[in-house]
Amino acid sequence: MKITILADHINKGDSDISLAVRLKSLFETKGHNVLFHALNNENIHYCRGCFDCWVKTPGECVYKDNMEIICRDMINSSLLLMIASLKMGFTSEVLKKAQERMIPLLHPYMSVIDGEMHHSKRYDNYPLLAVVVKTEADTDDEDLLMIRKLFERFALNFMTELVVFATENEDAEMICEEICSYQPVKL
Amino acid sequence: MFNGSPRGKNSNTRLLLDHFIKGYLTVCESDFSMLYLRETDKDTEFVNAFRESEYVILAFPLYTDAMPAIVKRFIELLEPFKGRNDNPAMGFIIQSGFPESSQSRYLERYLIKLTHRLNAEYIGTVIRGGAEGIQMQPPSWTKKLFKSFYTLGISFANSDRFDPVIVKSLAGREKESSIHLFFKKFFADKGLSNFYWNYQLKKNKAMHMRDHQPFLKGN
Numbered sequence: 001m002k003i004t005i006l007a008d009h010i011n012k013g014d015s016d017i018s019l020a021v022r023l024k025s026l027f028e029t030k031g032h033n034v035l036f037h038a039l040n041n042e043n044i045h046y047c048r049g050c051f052d053c054w055v056k057t058p059g060e061c062v063y064k065d066n067m068e069i070i071c072r073d074m075i076n077s078s079l080l081l082m083i084a085s086l087k088m089g090f091t092s093e094v095l096k097k098a099q100e101r102m103i104p105l106l107h108p109y110m111s112v113i114d115g116e117m118h119h120s121k122r123y124d125n126y127p128l129l130a131v132v133v134k135t136e137a138d139t140d141d142e143d144l145l146m147i148r149k150l151f152e153r154f155a156l157n158f159m160t161e162l163v164v165f166a167t168e169n170e171d172a173e174m175i176c177e178e179i180c181s182y183q184p185v186k187l
Numbered sequence: 188m189f190n191g192s193p194r195g196k197n198s199n200t201r202l203l204l205d206h207f208i209k210g211y212l213t214v215c216e217s218d219f220s221m222l223y224l225r226e227t228d229k230d231t232e233f234v235n236a237f238r239e240s241e242y243v244i245l246a247f248p249l250y251t252d253a254m255p256a257i258v259k260r261f262i263e264l265l266e267p268f269k270g271r272n273d274n275p276a277m278g279f280i281i282q283s284g285f286p287e288s289s290q291s292r293y294l295e296r297y298l299i300k301l302t303h304r305l306n307a308e309y310i311g312t313v314i315r316g317g318a319e320g321i322q323m324q325p326p327s328w329t330k331k332l333f334k335s336f337y338t339l340g341i342s343f344a345n346s347d348r349f350d351p352v353i354v355k356s357l358a359g360r361e362k363e364s365s366i367h368l369f370f371k372k373f374f375a376d377k378g379l380s381n382f383y384w385n386y387q388l389k390k391n392k393a394m395h396m397r398d399h400q401p402f403l404k405g406n
Contacts, residue, residue, distance in 0.1 A: 046227070046256055049193035049248070055387035059399040072402040087263045089300055090253070097256035105402070108384040112372040115362065117285055123400055138304070146300065149293050153252040 001078040002033045004127065006070065008084040008094040010038035019132065019168045020083040026176040035073040039094045042066040047100040054108035059122055067101040075105055079163075079179065080127040082151075085134040089143050090150070099154065106158070114156065121159050129155045130164040130179050188221050189233070191247030191258035195225040199282055199318050200246050206333040207244075207280075210340025224257045234264055240275040242310065242347065248318075249283035249291050262301065270306050277302050278310030278349060284319030288358040291316070311349040313339065314358045320383050332357075 005027075007020035020038075027034050045063040052062045061067060074080045084091040107120040131151050133144075148165045155162040163182045166175045188208070192198030204221070211219075222229070222236055224247075237243060247258045254262070268274050279298045281291045291314045302309040321329050335357050342350035363371065374380040388394040 046225070047193055047250070048225075049198070049250075049255075051387075055384065056391045056393055058388070058393055058396045059401045068402075075402045076404045087259075088266055088269075089304055090259065090262075090297060093256045093259040093263055096251075096253065096259045099253075100251045100256055103251065107398070108388075109375070109378075109381045110371075111375050112368055115368060116287055116290065117363070117371065122398070123403065143300065146293070146296050150253055150297070153290070153293055157252055 002035065002076060003027055003079045003081060004035045004037070004070070004074040004077040005081045005083065006037050006039055006074075006095065006098055008092045009040045019134070019172055022172040023081065023083070023132070023176055026172060027180075030176070030180060032180075035077065037066070037070055037073070039098055042070070044070075044097055044101060046097055047103070051108070053104035058107075059104050061101060061104050063101075067098065070098065071102060071105055074102070074127055075123055075125075077127045079130060080160075081130045081132070081179070083132045083134075083168075086136045086139055086143070086147070089136070089139070090147060091131075091133060102158065118157055126159040128163045128182065129158070129160050130166075130175075131162065132164075132166045132168060132170075132175060134168045188219060188244045188246065189224055189236075189258075189261065190221060191224045191245060191255055191261065193225055193248075193250075193255050193257060195223045198248070199321050200248055200280070202321060203280065203282060203315070203318070203333075203336050204244075204246055206336035207340040207343070210337035210342075211344045212340075214341055214344035224255075224261050227257060227260065230264055233261055237265060237268065237275065243275045243277045243307075244280065244310075245277065246280035246282075249281055249285070249294065252290070253294055253297075265305060268305055270304075272306060274305050274307040276308035276310050276347070277305070278343075279312040280315070281312060282315045282318040284317070286317045287360060287362050288314045288316050289361045292361075310343075310347070311351075311354060313349055313354050316359060323383070 005020060005024055010018055010020055024034050024036050043065045044067050045065055050062060053060055082095060084095040105122055107122045109120040110117050111120045151165060152162045164178050188204060190200050190204060192200035220236055222233055247255055281294060283291055295312045298312055299309055335353055339350060339353045342353060388397050
């Protein structure tokens with residue numbers, strides 16, 4: 001399957017030890033096609049909330065930056081894997097910046113989904129979502145539960161589901177296995 | 188006060204805060220400052236304002252189910268303040284385009300935990316849904332909403348708290364009732380509930396492109 005990985009921080013020195021790089025390599029070993037984005041090295045603007053991507057140039061953001069490539073990669077993937085550091089109890093602003101620039105992938109129109117109003121689909125298919133977080137010294141179970149819930153909400157709004165939520169403390173091979181074992185059921 | 192809307196001075200968040208401040212100033216003359224978090228070159232100013240304040244109100248729209256990235260960026264700037272004993276009391280205002288206040292509740296939990304992290308007193312969180320179109324709505328539609336924010340400002344000036352009755356009234360329905368949902372689904376399925384978006388699409392001569400899928404493989 002095609003997998004898009006968004007990692008919030010990859011530095012040159014991390015190449016051998018970073019979980020994101022290890023997961024990339026594990027997926028490739030299993031024959032998957034991985035599209036990898038180190039968000040901290042990409043040119044991505046903050047969403048300015050103009051909604052031009054819904055009402056002026058539907059499906060396309062006013063900013064012509066690396067999010068165009070990321071949106072194209074993810075909407076043509078079967079899985080979107082987000083790997084991010086927790087900062088002040090939630091995933092980093094680097095990832096959040098990318099998340100909100102994904103709204104061109106949705107339609108402005110509203111639909112009733114699971115008893116709530118949500119934006120409608122623009123595309124027929126959306127990638128499944130997996131999230132792996134790097135915890136802080138003071139991260140507790142309550143934090144992880146809240147973060148997981150917020151990503152479940154994100155998945156609901158992006159017409160998909162959160163199939164794996166893990167921390168970097170878990171074994172990379174197990175995370176990879178868990179993600180891959182979900183594939184035959186849902187993809 | 189920190190306005191965390193990516194639209195800054197042209198935001199719905201500002202509109203709501205303007206009424207809150209108007210009410211506040213009828214009681215208090217104490218100085219306050221309004222900072223716009225979209226001005227991402229003003230980190231030092233933001234941090235100094237936080238350090239020097241007794242009370243901080245952080246207001247923003249719900250963005251992809253959480254705080255906007257510029258707000259998260261600001262929160263990350265506060266890391267050195269973790270656990271200090273002299274941090275300001277913090278209150279939050281979340282407005283969103285979704286009608287149900289329940290969609291913002293998940294983030295409210297995070298904000299409460301954030302105040303614990305900062306060892307800051309928690310003033311409360313005001314949640315208001317259905318706020319996307321308020322700039323276009325006639326005054327008769329927004330009169331009650333703006334009056335509520337005005338009264339909230341007065342009560343905050345008097346008590347250093349968000350009045351729970353006003354907070355509850357602003358939150359409105361947590362979830363849509365099944366009858367509301369039935370009609371919303373009916374109108375949505377018939378394409379009759381998209382007036383706001385259709386108006387904008389037509390104004391921009393983009394109606395014919397509304398279902399565009401530019402990133403689909405091959406496009």
